[in-house]
Amino acid sequence: MEVTTAEKQLLAAPEPQSRLSELLGQDNVIVTSVEQVLAWAQGHSFWPLTSGLACCALEMMACGAGRYDLARFGYEVFRPSPRHADLLIVAGTLTWKMAPPLVRLYEQMPESKWVIAMGSCAIGGGPFVDSYSVVQGVDKLLPVDVYIPGCPPRPEALMHGMLTLKEKVMAAKRRGGKK
Amino acid sequence: MNEEMMANGELISTPATIKQDLRELRDNPDYGFDRLLDVTAVDRGEIFEIVYRLNSLKTGRDLVVKVNISAASPKLPSMADLWEAMLFGEREVQDMFGIVFEGHPDPRPLLAPEEGFGFFPLRKSYVLPGRSGQPNGR
Numbered sequence: 001m002e003v004t005t006a007e008k009q010l011l012a013a014p015e016p017q018s019r020l021s022e023l024l025g026q027d028n029v030i031v032t033s034v035e036q037v038l039a040w041a042q043g044h045s046f047w048p049l050t051s052g053l054a055c056c057a058l059e060m061m062a063c064g065a066g067r068y069d070l071a072r073f074g075y076e077v078f079r080p081s082p083r084h085a086d087l088l089i090v091a092g093t094l095t096w097k098m099a100p101p102l103v104r105l106y107e108q109m110p111e112s113k114w115v116i117a118m119g120s121c122a123i124g125g126g127p128f129v130d131s132y133s134v135v136q137g138v139d140k141l142l143p144v145d146v147y148i149p150g151c152p153p154r155p156e157a158l159m160h161g162m163l164t165l166k167e168k169v170m171a172a173k174r175r176g177g178k179k
Numbered sequence: 180m181n182e183e184m185m186a187n188g189e190l191i192s193t194p195a196t197i198k199q200d201l202r203e204l205r206d207n208p209d210y211g212f213d214r215l216l217d218v219t220a221v222d223r224g225e226i227f228e229i230v231y232r233l234n235s236l237k238t239g240r241d242l243v244v245k246v247n248i249s250a251a252s253p254k255l256p257s258m259a260d261l262w263e264a265m266l267f268g269e270r271e272v273q274d275m276f277g278i279v280f281e282g283h284p285d286p287r288p289l290l291a292p293e294e295g296f297g298f299f300p301l302r303k304s305y306v307l308p309g310r311s312g313q314p315n316g317r
Contacts, residue, residue, distance in 0.1 A: 096292045130307050132300040133290075 036170075042086070042112065043166035045074040049085035051105060054092025056119040056152040063155035070155075075162050082108040087165070088142070089158075093121035093128055094135040103141050114169070116161055117144045120151045127151070189243045197229075197246045198256050204233060204242065205261060211235045212242050218258075218268035220276045222303045227253050227278060248278070257283040275301035 052060060063070050070076045079085040082105045094102060106115065117138050120126030125136035138144060145168060148161040192200045204212040212233035221228040231244040248255055257280035259265040269280040270289035277299040280286065288295050298305055 096296070097290060100293065132296065132298070132305070132307065 039170045039172070043169040045077070046087040046114070046162060046165070047077045047079050047085050048075065048087040048089050049082055049105065049109065050078045050080050051088060051102070052091045053094055053098065053102075054119075054121065056091035056122070059152045059155055060089060060091045060118065060158060063158045068155040068159065070159065070162075073159065073162065073166075082106075083110065085109050086113045087116065087162075088113065089116045089118050090122040090138045090142070090144075091118045091152075093126065094138050094141075095133045096135055097133065099135055099141055102138075106142055114145045114165055115142050116146045116148060116158075116165060118148045118150075118158060118161070119153055120149065123147050123149065188241060189245065192244055192246050194246055194248055194255055197244070198258065198261075201231065201233075201244065201258055201261055204244070210242075211237050212240075213237075215262040215264045215268070216241070218265060218272060220272050220278060220301075222250070222276065222301065223247075224303065225250055227276060229255055229272070229278070231258075253278040254281055255279075256281050259283055275299060277302065 052058075062068060064076055064078060075087075082088075086109065088106055088109065090102070106113070115138070117123050121128060121134070122138045125131075125134050128134040129136055135141065146161045146165045148157050150157050153161070190200070190204075204210045212235050214234045214236055216232040216234050217230075218232070219230050221230060226247045227250050229246045229248065231246075233242045233244060234240070235242075246255065253276065255278060257265065257269055259269060259280075259282070266283075266285065267289060269283055270286065272278055273280060273283075273286065274288050274291040274296075287293070
């Protein structure tokens with residue numbers, strides 16, 4: 001069977017396109033809202049504040065180092081300045097002496113910002129709950145988004161906590177609400 | 180000063196003479212206690228006992244100097260002009276026992292928060308809040 005010139009032209013022509021991709025002139029287009037794109041970007045690139053208070057900070061450091069490699073998730077940019085950070089990981093025991101500086105750091109962080117309470121001490125005082133000097137949970141002072149139990153939590157647990165926070169950030173934006 | 184007490188390594192002084200005694204112990208070459216190791220306190224109920232631990236770098240001897248003050252009005256002159264190590268030591272005792280060191284050049288809380296706890300944790304009358312839900316006696 002012979003192929004006519006008209007048929008050749010028809011075969012070479014592109015597949016029928018949807019109206020939208022026709023308008024945009026290409027195939028790989030996703031339709032979404034700005035809110036959702038922002039949430040997607042925020043959830044996949046937390047910039048945590050370098051703020052270790054006690055031994056949990058060592059697990060946090062291990063999490064950022066090569067063996068566990070937090071960079072796989074886009075969370076490795078630990079910032080030394082609260083002005084650059086959007087995630088406060090309270091990693092360790094918070095004392096009443098340290099509480100005012102920590103709250104001040106949180107207040108210096110720009111919106112939007114999130115708080116992770118890492119480990120028993122940050123959640124509720126941990127083994128020092130009876131002490132006169134230890135804050136019985138950072139949620140007495142800061143709005144905590146994710147609690148990570150453990151004493152200290154393993155790096156995997158911190159990763160899971162940050163991925164949970166990612167889900168939370170993206171879900172909140174999908175619902176159209178704030179955090 | 181009582182030589183017998185000195186021989187035991189312990190000297191009981193009085194609030195009125197403590198500054199003079201410590202200066203004597205530091206400056207008199209017969210004693211030569213030129214180094215302050217520690218300053219702390221003990222709650223004995225009606226009285227507070229302030230404890231100074233001195234050491235001589237020349238002879239290696241230690242001396243404990245104690246002063247009893249009334250718990251009702253716990254005050255004592257500051258020794259910060261004799262040893263600079265007193266600066267932090269006296270602030271710690273101030274935080275933990277509520278003892279006022281008169282003439283201290285910088286009496287801010289050292290270990291307690293800036294506004295202070297509102298209580299003195301090392302006094303016998305202080306009860307740990309426990310897990311009763313009372314947040315640290317606040």
